[in-house]
Amino acid sequence: MLKRLVIAVIGAVGVLAVGLAVASATLWRADDVLVATVASDQAYVVTAPGVIDVGGAPATVTASTSSGHPVVVVVGRDTDVLGWVGGDRYELVTGLSGWHTLATRAVTATATASASGAASPAAAASDAPLAATASSSAAASTPAPVAVGDPAGSDMWTASDAGTGSATLTWPSQPGRWSVLAASPDGTATTLSIAWPRTVTTPYLWPGVAVGGLLVLLALGLATRMWWTARRGDASWTAVEVAPAPLAAAPVPRTRRELREAERLAAGSRSDRPRTGSMERVPPPSRSRHDQGHDEGPAGPSGSVPPDRAVDSDSAGSRRSTPTTGPTPESVDASTSAPQESEPRGRRLLPRRRRPGSVDDGAPTEVSTVAPRAGVGPQATAPSWVARPADGDAAAPAGAPAAPTTVGRPTWVPTRTPRTGSAPAGRVPGAEPDRRADADRRPPAVVDGPVPQGPPPAPQRRARPSWLGADRVSPPPVVPVLPPDQVAPASVPTPAALPPSPLLPPTVRADAWRRTWGISPADDAPAGSAPESAPDEPEDGR
Amino acid sequence: MRRRPQIAALAAVVALLMTACSNPLPTAMPEAEAVAPPALSAVQSQAVVAAVGSVLSTSDKALDPAGLPARLTGPALAMRTAEYIRSTATGGAKPPTPLPANEATAVIPQTDVWPRTMLVITDQPDDLSARRVLVLQQAAPRDQYKLWGWARMFPGEFPTTAALTTGSAVLAADDPDLVVPPSAILSQYADVLANGAASASAAKYAGDTFRTAIEANRTQQQALAAEGGATFTETYTATDGPVVSLATQEGGALVVGQLSTTSTITAAQGGTLTNSDPFSAALAGAAPTTTLVRTYTDVLVFYVPPASAGGQVVALAAEQILTAAAVS
Secondary structure, eight states, X not given: OHHHHHHHHHHHHHHHHHHHHHHHHTTTOOOSEEEEXXXXXXXXXXXXXXXXXXXXXXXEEXXXXXXXXXXEEEEEEHHHHHHHHTTSOEEEEEEEEETTEEEEEEEOHHHHHTSOOOSXXXXXXXXXXXXXXXXXXXXXXXXXXXXXXXXXXXXXXXXXXXXXXXXXXXXXXXXXXXXXXXXXXXXXXXXXXXXXXXXXXXXXXXXXXXHHHHHHHHHHHHHHHHHHHHHHHHHHHHHHHTOHXXXXXXXXXXXXXXXXXXXXXXHTTTTHHHHHHHHXXXXXXXXXXXXXXXXXXXXXXXXXXXXXXXXXXXXXHHHHHHHHHTHHHHHHHHHHHHHHHTTTTOTTHHHHHHHHHHHXXXXXXXXXXXXXXXXXXXXXXXXXXXXXXXXXXXXXXXXXXXXHHHHXXXXXXXXXXXXXXXXXXXXXXXXXXXXXXXXXXXXXXXXXXXXXXXXTHHHHHOOHHHHHHHHHHSHHHHTTTHHHHXXXXXXXXXXXXXXXXXXXXXXXXXXXXXXXXTXXXXXXXXXXXXXXXXXXXXXXXX | OTHHHHHHHHHHHXXXXXXXXXXXXXXXXXOOOSSOOBSSOHHHHHHHHHHHHHHHHHHHHXXXXXXXXXXXXXXXXXXXXXXXXXHHHTTTSSOOOOOOOOEEEEEOEEOSSSSEEEEEEEOOOXXXXXXXXXXXXXXXXXXXXXXXXXXXXXXSOOOOOOXXXXXXXXXXXXXXXXXXXXXXXXXXXXXHHHHGGGSTTGGGBOOOHHHHHHHHHHHHHHHHHHHTTOEEEEEEEEEEEEEEEEEOTTSOEEEEEEEXXXXXXXXXXXXXXXXXXXXXXXXXXXXXXXXXXXXXXXXXXXXXXXXXXXXXXXXXXEEEEEEEEEEO
């Protein structure tokens, strides 16, 4: 939940950032034009020098009065404007009091009286605010206030406009001290507004959008990842479980070393590969089935077996099937075929065997050629073997299953022994005596090497159909060894023990067999069908 | 749930950034001007000349001085009005003085007070007579620039003056840095006109076409008068002070002033005057019997060199128009 919350917050912040950025460039974007206005009750409105350039350039100056009255707006040098206004009352605009209002100050005629007088006869009046800038020869103001006049048309103005109701002019910025004079010749109150274009920038837009977008993408990415994780959870889990090492480790303590040595001597590194292959199979299916298997598992090997199937069917089905295909399927087939015919016997058994069987179906050629015999012989024998060893080792397998369920390895371990057992079983015919003696442990290892070699000839002889029938027939050849085992398998418990063993060993054998025969992994494709069939079977079995 | 306050805080911060970054109110920052700007720009001065020319051309066609006051003042108004009378009296034989309304260059004062006076040098008139110097004056802020006077330029160089965009400084009437203070020039020149070399100021003033013409005319008139037993006297009087003194690049000054020349012819005792000049008769309104007093209005433009450089005051341009006459 915390993770989701964090992701949601990140996404929300991203969206918010984008929204704010866009808003800053739209909703909150400053106006392109800054307009400041003052409504005066004076006939004259004069701006102090510089005010016209306060907001930039060009300035659009508009003077207006109540409709129907003449109005004039002019721009001239400050001294000219104030000189023209002379002693009249006027409203002096000193600057901005807000973004849309002009600061003003009323100037009365008395203010001009204080101007220092000079001898010159000039009638010009210098205004208090401008006294500082006035030249040394300030002119004495004429005593008589000038009647309301019309500034329009004076030679002094640099720009001017006159109209009725309103007058507008545009003032490009110029060096100098410029003032605006808005006047209504008939004395009506005058309103002055100045508009400046503004360069409005949106500095937050793209950074905001970029950051917000990244945050949103990040949130989406995290959400997607989380979703995938949740979905793949099983697969990843199984993958983790894979733990090939344990298998290798498990066997090592007992017979592995010897087996490996023997294998190396015989087939070199063959044994190793098969093992890993087998390892992979186990993990994927194990989960759900493990759980189930656990329940059942403790009871006996059968419980442990299901996991294997599951593994085969689910993820690694194709892989496993391919590696294992050769021998395993065959053996399975033999067993499965038998069980199919006699499904009633034990569904549990069937599923296990069927997988291999399905695999065989997928890769009938392989099976038929190589595995069949080995499978047939071995399977029949193997189960018997396993059963026995299981009986003998009963404690070991049982314990092993329990462990496997948890880790996944334990199942293997028991299976292995069976594998080895099964492997040997295939070969059993040749080395029956040893097997019995070593039963679970050594015989299998030894068998592995020989198995691949041995089987090839057998497959040629028999086809599957023959298998079904042959199973019963096959036993006879094996029988010598089997009989005792068969008795055990016949009982319900034995089958459970048997199935696991056949599965594992086949993979090993298959790999070894393939290598020896140079069959590429592409052959696995047919195996793909096996997994499908396998799952069905297990369900049936369950 | 913890996130809500954080989000709110973030939003608040962003909002503050958005709003708080706004600029402070700009304040008016007018340029400081060490020197007053030129009263008019070149464009404005040209417009003024054009306006004057428009009034003149209108009035000249009708020979009606009624419209002249709008753009003419002082001596120019009197002179032009007299010219209309002259033109009328002579049946158009003596039309008004051509005054081109095209500005070749100008001397614009740096000032922010009134009256303001500028000089405009026109193109050469169509009759190929001398260029004119127009003296334009704005007496008060609410007045327009008006033609105060004009003068014909004498042959010779016109002193260099400042660029129009800069304007020429207005010198005080008693500026001590000139060879002769502007306020003293007109009176001294009048004395020189009257007394010639005998004048105390004769050394300060170079000879000029106007002065030569005055002296020649005076001598001629005196001779004519003497033939008839009459007497001819002529006096020269400075009218007011100089209307304006504008600095030149060399540190000198252009001084513009007005003189009034009064020439009086008095018949010998028992004799009478015979006036063949319809203009004078028109001005006087009657034919002279024993005395004819003619008053001329003179507009003069001087160049006054700086004291440091020394030299003589030179009249650059002048115009003399009979503006009044009286008989008795």
